[in-house]
Amino acid sequence: MKFVDEASITVQAGAGGNGCVSFRREKFIPFGGPDGGDGGHGGGVWLIADAGLNTLADFRRTRRFRAPNGAPGQGSNCSGRSGEPIFIPVPVGTVVHELDTGEVLGDLIEPGQKLLVAQGGVGGKGNTHFKSSINRAPRKSTPGTPGEYRNLKLELRVLADVGLLGLPNAGKSTLLAAVTAAKPKIGAYPFTTLHPNLGVVELDEGRTFVIADIPGLIEGAAEGHGLGTRFLRHLQRTRLLFHVVDASWHEGEPAPEQGARDIIDELHAYSDELGAWPRWLVINKIDKLPPGKGEEIGQRVAAAVNYKGPVFCVSAATGQGTDELVRAAGEYLEAQARREAAGHGDGTEGA
Known part of the structure; x- marks a missing residue:
C-alpha cells in the first residue's frame, strides 16, 4: 500500500x-x-x-x-x-x-x-x-x-526510538538493512528512499528498539527542496538521531564536513527543537577507505560542526562497526528510559 x-x-x-x-x-x-x-x-x-x-x-x-x-x-x-x-x-x-x-x-x-x-x-x-x-x-x-x-x-508521525538522517546516498537504507530485518529499497542514485522505513533492532532476547529511515535531505530542505522536508516531522518521535555521513566522497561532491553542516543547518531551519535533538555522528562506508582514514574524517567532521558526542565509524555494506553502534544505542536508550522514569529529564547529549 x-x-x-x-x-x-x-x-x-x-x-x-x-x-x-x-x-x-x-x-x-x-x-x-x-x-x-x-x-x-x-x-x-x-x-x-x-x-x-x-x-x-x-x-x-x-x-x-x-x-x-x-x-x-x-x-x-x-x-x-x-x-x-x-x-x-x-x-x-x-x-x-x-x-x-x-x-x-x-x-x-x-x-x-x-x-x-x-x-x-x-x-x-x-x-x-x-x-x-x-x-x-x-x-x-x-x-x-x-x-x-x-x-x-x-x-x-512514525514511532521510532532512533532516526537516521543524512544526505542522499549516505547509506542510511543500507545501514537499516544491516542492523534490522527490514528490506528497504537500495540503489546507487539519489532519493532511492521515498518514504520512511522502519526496522526493529534485536539486541538480546527481550531487548529491542526501532529505527526509522527517512528520505535524504538536501540544502534547502526546510524550504521545500527535495523529499526530506515533509518527513522531518517523523524524527520528532525519536529519542536519538544517527547522523550518517558518507566518508567515500569523490571529486566534485561536497566534502563530508560541508555535507554535515548542511544537514544540521536544515534541522535548525525546520525546528530549533529538532536541531538540539540528541544526535550521534556515524561515519559510513569506511570499507572504501584506507585503515584509519574513517577516524580522521570523523574528527574533521566533528570539529567542523562543533560536535562533542561519540563518533562511530562503520561500514553498512560489510557490517563493520554496526554491532558496536546498535549496542551503544540500546544502552543509551535504556539509560534514558530509566532517567525519565526517575524524573531526571531526557538525558539529552551529543548534539
Missing part, C-alpha cells in the same frame, strides 16, 4: 432527536397527563489507534464520516433511540488538528487509544418535563441539538 502521512477529512456527529409532545390516553382515564419522551442523543465520532495500520492511504478514498442521528421521543414516556457512535481506525502515531482553528485535538500514540473528535447532539426534552401545578397540559418540547461538524487534518 502506498505510504501516505497526511490526510484531510470531515466528520459530522449525529443530531439529537426532538422531544415529543404527547398525552396519556387510556380507557377510563380521559384526562391523562403529559407523557412525551425525550429524544435520543446523536452518535459521536471517535478516532481509534490501530496497530495494524501504518499509512493514511485509506482516507484518500473516504473523506467524509457521519454518525447517525438520535431518534425522536415517543409517547408513554418512551425516549428515542440514541445514535451509535462511529469509530474510525487510524495508525498509531496520528496527530489530529482542526483545520479551521489550527488547534491540536489529540495525539494517538498507544494502540487502542481513542479520541472524541465530534460530540453528538443532545436529545430534546419531551413535554413531560414541562408539567407543573399551574400547567398540567404543557404542549412544549425542545428540539435536539445538532452534532458537531469538524474539518480535520490527520498527520502521521
Whole structure:
C-alpha cells in the first residue's frame, strides 16, 4: 500500500432527536397527563489507534464520516433511540488538528487509544418535563441539538526510538538493512528512499528498539527542496538521531564536513527543537577507505560542526562497526528510559 502521512477529512456527529409532545390516553382515564419522551442523543465520532495500520492511504478514498442521528421521543414516556457512535481506525502515531482553528485535538500514540473528535447532539426534552401545578397540559418540547461538524487534518508521525538522517546516498537504507530485518529499497542514485522505513533492532532476547529511515535531505530542505522536508516531522518521535555521513566522497561532491553542516543547518531551519535533538555522528562506508582514514574524517567532521558526542565509524555494506553502534544505542536508550522514569529529564547529549 502506498505510504501516505497526511490526510484531510470531515466528520459530522449525529443530531439529537426532538422531544415529543404527547398525552396519556387510556380507557377510563380521559384526562391523562403529559407523557412525551425525550429524544435520543446523536452518535459521536471517535478516532481509534490501530496497530495494524501504518499509512493514511485509506482516507484518500473516504473523506467524509457521519454518525447517525438520535431518534425522536415517543409517547408513554418512551425516549428515542440514541445514535451509535462511529469509530474510525487510524495508525498509531496520528496527530489530529482542526483545520479551521489550527488547534491540536489529540495525539494517538498507544494502540487502542481513542479520541472524541465530534460530540453528538443532545436529545430534546419531551413535554413531560414541562408539567407543573399551574400547567398540567404543557404542549412544549425542545428540539435536539445538532452534532458537531469538524474539518480535520490527520498527520502521521512514525514511532521510532532512533532516526537516521543524512544526505542522499549516505547509506542510511543500507545501514537499516544491516542492523534490522527490514528490506528497504537500495540503489546507487539519489532519493532511492521515498518514504520512511522502519526496522526493529534485536539486541538480546527481550531487548529491542526501532529505527526509522527517512528520505535524504538536501540544502534547502526546510524550504521545500527535495523529499526530506515533509518527513522531518517523523524524527520528532525519536529519542536519538544517527547522523550518517558518507566518508567515500569523490571529486566534485561536497566534502563530508560541508555535507554535515548542511544537514544540521536544515534541522535548525525546520525546528530549533529538532536541531538540539540528541544526535550521534556515524561515519559510513569506511570499507572504501584506507585503515584509519574513517577516524580522521570523523574528527574533521566533528570539529567542523562543533560536535562533542561519540563518533562511530562503520561500514553498512560489510557490517563493520554496526554491532558496536546498535549496542551503544540500546544502552543509551535504556539509560534514558530509566532517567525519565526517575524524573531526571531526557538525558539529552551529543548534539
